[in-house]
Amino acid sequence: MPSAAVDEIIDVLRAAGERITTAKRALVSELLGSTAHVTAEELIERVQKVHPDVNKSTIYRILHSLEAHGIVEHVHLGHSAAVYHLSGKTHHHLVCESCGRVQEVPEATLAAIARKLRHDFGFSANLRHFAISGHCETCG
Amino acid sequence: MPSAAVDEIIDVLRAAGERITTAKRALVSELLGSTAHVTAEELIERVQKVHPDVNKSTIYRILHSLEAHGIVEHVHLGHSAAVYHLSGKTHHHLVCESCGRVQEVPEATLAAIARKLRHDFGFSANLRHFAISGHCETCG
DNA sequence: CTCGCTGCAAAGCTTTTGCACTAGA
């Protein structure tokens, strides 16, 4: 919705030599209007509510392009579809295997382990890509 | 292969009231004979090499049952098929997003973070279920 | 003899792809 924010992202694509289309503008707008944890299917639905002709393969293709430009990321919360969000809002996800509850924890919480993995194994971990599975307080 | 080990697992199933079938015995045997990181498809292939009539849905069903009894676990290393292994061999997986290399790290490496998550959020993390994504030393 | 297990085929679900057409620059 915030048109200025949309333009900011669209400009990145333009600068990269991409053509600016209705579908791209619409998708970026929905991404900005979404709180978090949106599946591709939900995005398709929302975009199609405004532009019914936009096809799902187009959404997937644009999502890939946005990822390639570092604008969005996708996260696997569990066995079902991946969820997408803008790269800015970075946090980790604790997903309860019993009740499915998703708890967000600030990036700093896991900074120590990322540091350790880099130091001990030379591995730059992206602890956001896959959620952290487990059991929440209530489910034991 | 080690028939004694097979029997040990089979006995767990028997004790749980399950019927012991050729497919179960064969699958357990293959699991014991596999080093690690076996996909369902690979297991199907190996079992069928000995018992060509065993169907893939049977393998999937048995794998579920073995998981329910805590005998095997499955891990998601990336976007492709899950890999299975016996619950005993617990370690974490660092998967390079660039070259796909899988590096195993001992469970103790991440013990601190599990403790922190439990203390701060009451969350019992199973850091094995999803691999840790990132970039390995050589890929930067 | 009973009912849990299995084979088979088909479907489910998410994501990708080939191809011809459309429209952005």
Added chain:
DNA sequence: TCTAGTGCAAAAGCTTTGCAGCGAG
């Protein structure tokens, strides 16, 4: 104009399911 982007339909990849028959106990 020129070709990146798109719509459509179909397929791919992994896993699940319905159903009828088989076989373990």
